[in-house]
Amino acid sequence: MCGRLAYDKIYGEKGLPSVARQRYNEGTLKGMVDPKLMEADEIISMLKGGVNQDSLETFLKIAYQCLAETQTGRPTMEVIIKELEEALNFQVSNLFQNVTSLFVN
Template identity: 35%
Template structure:
């Protein structure tokens, strides 16, 4: 942004912002009394001080696995390095996100096995009626009050 040049590294930075938006369940900015507030510096600070619980989307259903959250937030933060040379490559990003997905899939499988079928469907109906987000298809599809998104394998 400072040199008005777009590169693959600036795309990585933008992707990191999007990862944090997903994690936090909100856009990277907000308007307060007509003033634009960029949330990225606050997100980075909360990551550095290990206070992700203050910024992550509280209604993620099912809750994120600790290892998935750590892997996901680590890669999102790495994308936001000021120095573009220190940002990860897209191939490393994909590998790390696949690792986070595997952690989450194992966690979801354990959660599914712990809940009976009829209880699970009533739980899903209750969440959807309250406008909360929920994952389907082994965490590859999420329905939320934002949109329905599919994540191909």
């Protein structure tokens, strides 16, 4: 998500999970997302759809849940996959709407 190792010195002694939890609670987690992800790929950028905000929010939510301090607080792989598929569906739907609008207009 942020394009850095979990123990990168940029996060200080607290480490990535602690900083990410704090930023999530402050509503500033989006600021940690790797800028390369925000640019999206060439097709999405070309269509000026950019990153779908529902997709990003779904992705950030499940990523945050994976940072729970205890294993019992973390989602199962089944839940993670379901949420990531939902995030992808939001993005694909957004892309499809943009492609459709190009042909309709």
